Amino acid sequence: AQSVTQPDIHITVSEGASLELRCNYSYGATPYLFWYVQSPGQGLQLLLKYFSGDTLVQGIKGFEAEFKRSQSSFNLRKPSVHWSDAAEYFCAVGEDYGQNFVFGPGTRLSVLP
């Protein structure tokens, strides 16, 4: 069974600083990889996704993620964080027909003014 780990439970950065959130997955083949963001009291919103092609993918709100097969990682990055980015971020992995779509435990991002 596939699994997703997000090593950082909570990260705090200053506004304007760069951000990297880590995601590692365990899966036998090339997985479908996703990053979602959840603001307090809200549902999850898709930031970006990857399956094949260019290993650096661009998403909404200025986020990007890089797939590294050798490290089984799909880390999320943003060059300059805004206060409105404070939220919970979830990495997820799935298969071709939606089977075994699994979310990681999440990383909570706090942004200092």
Add this chain to the structure above:
Amino acid sequence: EAGVAQSPRYKIIEKRQSVAFWCNPISGHATLYWYQQILGQGPKLLIQFQNNGVVDDSQLPKDRFSAERLKGVDSTLKIQPAKLEDSAVYLCASSLFSLRQTFFNSPLHFGNGTRLTVT
């Protein structure tokens, strides 16, 4: 387009009582999901419908949880009887995913969830 609608937003019940949640997906979305999100954890899939058929309910505690999606549109999730460990946010999501749309191209659209507290 209108988003995924869920109700109620909050519910407080005592253990052993029953509770029901309602979800109205985005119009035209074939697939509907119910997730349980316990505080501090990622969402866990409870059940996945495609139209009005069940695709995956392997993680649904069937002795107490039930779900239906009549006519392939709205869905209800019921818990009877509730336990303390059922306290969580219950998220509904929908997607276009079907035999004619790949999963990759059918992102999940989530509702705002129902926060259940069992005392």
